[in-house]
Amino acid sequence: MGLISSTHSISRYYIDGKFEGSAAEEVRNNLIAYSIPKLESEYDEISAGWTPFESPYNPDFDKFSIQFGTYFLFSLRVDKKSIPIRLIQKYMAIEIEKKIEKSGRNFISKNEKTEIKEMVIDLLMHKIPAVPSIYEILWNYEEQNLYLFTTQKAANELFETLFFKSFKLKAVRLFPYTLVETKSGFSNSHKDRILSLTPLKYTR
Amino acid sequence: MLDIAAAYNKYKFLGNDFLTWIWFSIETQKDFSALLASKDVIIFEIGNSIVLENKLGDKSKEKITIKGDEAGLEEGTTALKKGAWVTQINLNCKINEDEYKFTIKGESFNITGLKTPKTDLSKNGDEIEGLIIEKAFSCFRIFEVIDTLFLKYLEQRVSDDWNHKGLQDIKNWIGSF
Numbered sequence: 593m594g595l596i597s598s599t600h601s602i603s604r605y606y607i608d609g610k611f612e613g614s615a616a617e618e619v620r621n622n623l624i625a626y627s628i629p630k631l632e633s634e635y636d637e638i639s640a641g642w643t644p645f646e647s648p649y650n651p652d653f654d655k656f657s658i659q660f661g662t663y664f665l666f667s668l669r670v671d672k673k674s675i676p677i678r679l680i681q682k683y684m685a686i687e688i689e690k691k692i693e694k695s696g697r698n699f700i701s702k703n704e705k706t707e708i709k710e711m712v713i714d715l716l717m718h719k720i721p722a723v724p725s726i727y728e729i730l731w732n733y734e735e736q737n738l739y740l741f742t743t744q745k746a747a748n749e750l751f752e753t754l755f756f757k758s759f760k761l762k763a764v765r766l767f768p769y770t771l772v773e774t775k776s777g778f779s780n781s782h783k784d785r786i787l788s789l790t791p792l793k794y795t796r
Numbered sequence: 797m798l799d800i801a802a803a804y805n806k807y808k809f810l811g812n813d814f815l816t817w818i819w820f821s822i823e824t825q826k827d828f829s830a831l832l833a834s835k836d837v838i839i840f841e842i843g844n845s846i847v848l849e850n851k852l853g854d855k856s857k858e859k860i861t862i863k864g865d866e867a868g869l870e871e872g873t874t875a876l877k878k879g880a881w882v883t884q885i886n887l888n889c890k891i892n893e894d895e896y897k898f899t900i901k902g903e904s905f906n907i908t909g910l911k912t913p914k915t916d917l918s919k920n921g922d923e924i925e926g927l928i929i930e931k932a933f934s935c936f937r938i939f940e941v942i943d944t945l946f947l948k949y950l951e952q953r954v955s956d957d958w959n960h961k962g963l964q965d966i967k968n969w970i971g972s973f
Contacts (some may be wrong), residue, residue, distance in 0.1 A: 595928060595931050595932070596927055596928065596931055598911065599909050599910060599911050600907070600909075600910040600912070601906070601908040601909070601910070601960075602906070602907045602908075602910060602939075603844050603904070603906050603909065604939065616863070645925070645928075652932045660893050660925050660929055661925070661928075661929040661932070663928075663929070663932050665928060665932070677951065709950070726825075730932055730935065732932075732936065737936065737939075739935060741941075743904075743906040743907075743908060752957065764800070764906060765800065765804075765904075767807075767808070767811065767903065767904050767905050768802055768807050768808065768810040768811040768814070768902075768903070768905065768946070769798070769803040769806070769807040769810070769944060769967070770797075770800070770805065771804070771905070771946060771947070772807075772810075772947075772950065773797050775943060775947075777945050778947075778949070778950075779811075782954065784812075785954040786953070786954055789810065789953060789954070790809075791809040791813065791881070792809075792811075792881075792966075793879065793921065793965075794816070794876060794877045794879065794881075794966055794967055794970050795877065795878070795970075
């Protein structure tokens with residue numbers, strides 16, 4: 593588990609807005625509504641959803657807590673199917689041979705090859721299991737701070753999309769510009785001065 | 797607010813300039829507790845890596861990476877002299893008795909390899925909640941220090957005496973190599 597492992601990689605967010613009702617209830621209900629399905633879909637290449645921190649493979653929010661002190665802690669699980677290219681090549685070679693034998697020709701057209709490839713990918717996609725990745729989320733609701741325990745771009749993008757879909761709150765990535773805008777407390781004229789700065793030149 | 801992707805690219809230099817300033821502040825033994833107006837004793841040290849970038853004449857860039865626990869920083873200071881800037885740095889930060897180690901990237905402020913102060917990693921029943929709260933507190937604490945330091949740096953950057961004091965001090969430091 594990332595949060596209690598010895599080293600961490602973290603990208604940070606400012607959560608723009610708050611719930612009108614009880615935060616604990618809203619968070620819990622929306623985590624349940626967008627939790628990862630218990631049964632893996634054999635058709636989806638990628639599926640993403642929330643799971644409890646202590647139970648990443650069983651998304652049971654009735655059994656496991658999401659509140660630890662003043663923080664919400666849960667995980668984003670991303671299940672992804674990826675077919676090794678050599679497996680596609682192997683099954684394509686088998687299918688092409690079958691097609692040639694059946695047709696009586698000694699070649700197949702480009703279109704036929706494309707059709708075979710699509711059919712092979714479709715077939716393998718159904719058979720191959722998805723590989724899960726778990727990314728933990730630590731949310732200080734009152735301070736409007738959220739930490740995602742990864743710096744992988746694809747995971748960040750999936751998180752941002754799912755978070756907005758689930759909670760109707762925008763997660764704004766914190767980097768130099770957004771820190772000034774959301775956390776500085778600077779006046780508008782002060783911000784304007786900062787945003788008109790240019791890169792420093794240190795050489796004489 | 798500006799479009800996020802455009803703002804990220806336009807202002808990533810603020811983060812890179814900030815990291816260069818941290819390096820300068822460490823080397824010139826600035827008092828971080830005073831800078832942060834903190835009652836805690838806060839000490840920063842350069843860790844085991846620095847990455848710098850320099851624009852070459854055309855559109856290409858030069859990247860200088862210095863790695864190793866006992867690595868000398870001469871190539872880095874030479875690169876600074878040639879006009880390079882820091883894009884990533886590994887830092888050790890001590891807040892009173894608590895030690896943090898991490899690598900921070902200037903453009904994104906992403907943190908990798910963060911080691912927080914040691915906690916008892918037993919996972920027995922109720923202890924896990926205490927462990928999580930302690931870990932969470934450590935993570936939020938180090939980011940609070942980094943954010944406050946960044947905002948203090950920006951205050952200096954837009955102050956009236958930046959050009960003949962702040963910037964000049966950095967130039968003098970770079971010129972001293």
